[in-house]
Amino acid sequence: MSEVDVQSLAIERDEASADARGHAARHALLADAASRAQRYLDALPERAVRPDPDGVRGLAAWDTPLGDEPTDAHEVLRLLDEIGSPATMAMAGPRFFGFVIGGSLPVTVAAGWLATAWDQNTGLAAVTPATAELERIALGWLVDLFDLPPGTGGGFVTGATVANLTALAAGRHAVLRRAGWDVEADGLFGAPPITVVVGEEVHPTLVKSLGVLGLGRNRVVTVPADRQGRMRADAFPRIDGPTIVCLQAGNVNSGAFDPIAELAPRARDAGAWVHVDGAFGLWAKVSPALRALADGVELADSWATDAHKWLNVPYDSGLAFSRDADAMRAAMAVRAAYLPATGVREPSDFTPELSRRARGVEVWAALRALGRRGVAEMIERNCRQARRFATGLAAAGHQVLNEVALNQVVVAFGDAERTRRTIAAIQEDGTCWAGPTTWQGRAAMRISVSSWATTDDDVERSLEAMLRAAAAAG
Numbered sequence: 106m107s108e109v110d111v112q113s114l115a116i117e118r119d120e121a122s123a124d125a126r127g128h129a130a131r132h133a134l135l136a137d138a139a140s141r142a143q144r145y146l147d148a149l150p151e152r153a154v155r156p157d158p159d160g161v162r163g164l165a166a167w168d169t170p171l172g173d174e175p176t177d178a179h180e181v182l183r184l185l186d187e188i189g190s191p192a193t194m195a196m197a198g199p200r201f202f203g204f205v206i207g208g209s210l211p212v213t214v215a216a217g218w219l220a221t222a223w224d225q226n227t228g229l230a231a232v233t234p235a236t237a238e239l240e241r242i243a244l245g246w247l248v249d250l251f252d253l254p255p256g257t258g259g260g261f262v263t264g265a266t267v268a269n270l271t272a273l274a275a276g277r278h279a280v281l282r283r284a285g286w287d288v289e290a291d292g293l294f295g296a297p298p299i300t301v302v303v304g305e306e307v308h309p310t311l312v313k314s315l316g317v318l319g320l321g322r323n324r325v326v327t328v329p330a331d332r333q334g335r336m337r338a339d340a341f342p343r344i345d346g347p348t349i350v351c352l353q354a355g356n357v358n359s360g361a362f363d364p365i366a367e368l369a370p371r372a373r374d375a376g377a378w379v380h381v382d383g384a385f386g387l388w389a390k391v392s393p394a395l396r397a398l399a400d401g402v403e404l405a406d407s408w409a410t411d412a413h414k415w416l417n418v419p420y421d422s423g424l425a426f427s428r429d430a431d432a433m434r435a436a437m438a439v440r441a442a443y444l445p446a447t448g449v450r451e452p453s454d455f456t457p458e459l460s461r462r463a464r465g466v467e468v469w470a471a472l473r474a475l476g477r478r479g480v481a482e483m484i485e486r487n488c489r490q491a492r493r494f495a496t497g498l499a500a501a502g503h504q505v506l507n508e509v510a511l512n513q514v515v516v517a518f519g520d521a522e523r524t525r526r527t528i529a530a531i532q533e534d535g536t537c538w539a540g541p542t543t544w545q546g547r548a549a550m551r552i553s554v555s556s557w558a559t560t561d562d563d564v565e566r567s568l569e570a571m572l573r574a575a576a577a578a579g
């Protein structure tokens with residue numbers, strides 16, 4: 106062997122051992138992260154749901170000047186876990202009932218880890234075929250689950266806020282195209298005016314979307330709502346000219362549905378684009394027992410929902426759908442020499458972002474793991490648990506202010522001051538967590554049961570804690 110051969114053999118040996126060391130270091134780091142995550146998740150059911158006050162004060166330990174020198178990766182993880190974990194809210198745990206926030210099914214956490222390792226920027230199908238295919242399939246399953254029209258197009262976005270934005274952009278395109286105007290090319294200056302109809306109880310993020318789209322937060326026709334927060338069909342306006350009607354499936358406080366089966370056909374017959382904000386309510390459609398609540402949603406033109414709420418996938422994950430897939434594509438797609446049309450479904454044709462993580466992986470994993478029956482059972486269980494909260498609280502003399510038809514309970518503990526004290530005591534106690542709202546002019550607490558992890562025992566423990574806090578606040 107020549108001297109050159111010996112030298113190149115030695116270099117290869119060095120590279121191989123450096124490779125092995127690199128693998129070993131990565132294995133140790135990911136194992137460290139996995140075991141810290143396991144410990145965190147194991148502790149969730151018994152720790153206080155609220156962030157630990159000492160832990161929150163301890164966050165100051167992160168606030169150092171950025172050093173010049175690198176920090177060992179295990180030390181970085183340790184800093185995250187030891188300083189961050191105690192200061193988290195146990196949203197992933199079984200007794201978090203604030204806002205409308207699901208947990209994360211274990212299979213979706215695991216699928217998310219794999220998807221993070223894949224690191225697929227899921228914009229173009231030819232570049233990321235595996236994740237683009239998972240999203241195409243999951244979308245088909247969702248269209249079927251929600252009973253949406255065949256051919257419906259959709260995109261995987263961050264949440265219902267951006268899902269509303271995306272779907273309403275499709276609606277804006279369609280109503281102006283019918284009026285002979287190309288809004289993507291020419292904008293809104295000089296365009297035929299669009300009338301936007303919303304309910305008095307419209308979610309504020311939908312109103313924000315209207316502002317972003319140039320349709321105006323205030324430039325809307327607002328239809329009064331009834332005592333449950335449903336749009337009043339008898340007060341629905343006459344429709345004339347380019348119009349977008351925004352209906353709601355699931356009020357963020359009461360869980361109530363607008364009379365969609367009545368209003369959607371009326372609005373569509375008059376030429377309007379009908380959008381349904383079903384951030385969590387759309388999931389009622391999956392359950393034979395609850396489906397009637399969402400009757401008529403399939404008659405709309407576009408829909409927004411969340412997967413991070415009731416499908417229980419990790420944050421963030423929302424879904425936008427459009428009956429007219431071309432309208433959504435027209436509003437969202439971009440082409441460039443390096444982004445050619447390929448004739449297949451390009452994920453980025455349906456989302457505001459070109460680059461993004463492969464959110465559909467966790468959605469696919471949740472649906473595949475649960476099956477149609479599993480999704481329905483999860484939704485029905487949470488609704489049954491919400492009813493148990495309502496009957497338990499009412500039996501103790503507290504005022505349940507809504508018809509508990511879905512997973513939401515709005516409860517007052519006497520006057521505003523006592524209600525406020527009770528909520529503060531519930532949060533401080535730490536058994537569970539629920540937040541304040543004002544409903545029909547009354548200070549109240551919202552309970553949203555949205556997690557796969559909540560057992561009936563969790564509901565009983567939480568109910569006891571609420572009743573204890575209310576008695577102490579009395």
Ligand SMILES: Cc1ncc(COP(=O)(O)O)c(C=O)c1O
Binds near residue numbers: 204264265266382411
């Ligand atoms: C009816 C409705 N629409 C939109 C949203 C906004 O959803 P996200 O926070 O996922 O963007 C919510 C959130 O609770 C909601 O209840």
